[in-house]
Amino acid sequence: MNYLLPLLSVLIGFIFALFLKPKGKKNLKLLLAFSGSFLLSLTVMHLLPDVYETGDVKVGVFIMIGILFQIILEFFSKGAEHGHVHGHDKLTQMPWLLFISLCIHAFLEGFPVGHHHNLAIGIAIHHLPIAIILTTFFLNAELNKTALLLFMLTFAIMTPLGTFASDSFPVLNAYYTEITAIVIGILFHISSTIIFESSEGHKFNIAKISMIVLGIVLASFV
Numbered sequence: 110m111n112y113l114l115p116l117l118s119v120l121i122g123f124i125f126a127l128f129l130k131p132k133g134k135k136n137l138k139l140l141l142a143f144s145g146s147f148l149l150s151l152t153v154m155h156l157l158p159d160v161y162e163t164g165d166v167k168v169g170v171f172i173m174i175g176i177l178f179q180i181i182l183e184f185f186s187k188g189a190e191h192g193h194v195h196g197h198d199k200l201t202q203m204p205w206l207l208f209i210s211l212c213i214h215a216f217l218e219g220f221p222v223g224h225h226h227n228l229a230i231g232i233a234i235h236h237l238p239i240a241i242i243l244t245t246f247f248l249n250a251e252l253n254k255t256a257l258l259l260f261m262l263t264f265a266i267m268t269p270l271g272t273f274a275s276d277s278f279p280v281l282n283a284y285y286t287e288i289t290a291i292v293i294g295i296l297f298h299i300s301s302t303i304i305f306e307s308s309e310g311h312k313f314n315i316a317k318i319s320m321i322v323l324g325i326v327l328a329s330f331v
Contacts, residue, residue, distance in 0.1 A: 111223060113269075122243075123261045145304040145321075149296070149297070176295070216271040236268070244261060
């Protein structure tokens with residue numbers, strides 16, 4: 110399930126957007142708010158205590174490196190990791206900078222999954238609305254269907270690939286604490302941005318607050 114859940118969530122989101130072509134953004138923003146709070150809660154409740162239990166005094170430094178690294182990635186991805194894609198111009202070729210930055214982000218997310226199986230659920234919930242939004246954006250931009258399929262398939266396998274690398278290469282596990290701390294920083298930035306950007310004008314309403322609280326409550330039982 111560690112490999113399957115993140116993979117299926119992207120493929121389901123892709124198929125959903127491809128055939129149903131969702132128009133309204135309200136439900137997607139509610140789903141984003143839920144996914145952001147769920148992912149943030151899993152990070153705080155499970156990943157954060159795990160890395161601090163090691164007693165490594167540099168954990169905080171690596172968390173901040175993760176936050177900074179995600180900010181740099183978003184310079185190239187334009188915020189696609191948290192559903193912040195827009196524009197109506199036609200795309201005549203693969204947006205390589207967006208593709209590479211998203212793949213790096215997804216690959217790193219998969220690293221702690223082998224040690225924290227419940228994180229696979231959080232990442233799957235996180236990737237579902239992102240896959241819908243990305244597919245819708247590329248369809249509207251009239252990206253070549255073959256390029257779109259390859260983009261989404263590659264994006265889908267990157268998180269399982271990160272988990273596989275963590276499980277298969279002992280040299281990576283030697284730096285588990287440092288890499289996980291960087292991933293925590295990435296998830297902190299992504300999830301908090303999702304929570305605020307899911308609201309128009311950064312204003313909250315009852316529906317969005319309810320979804321955020323639901324995400325926190327469900328994460329506490331995982």
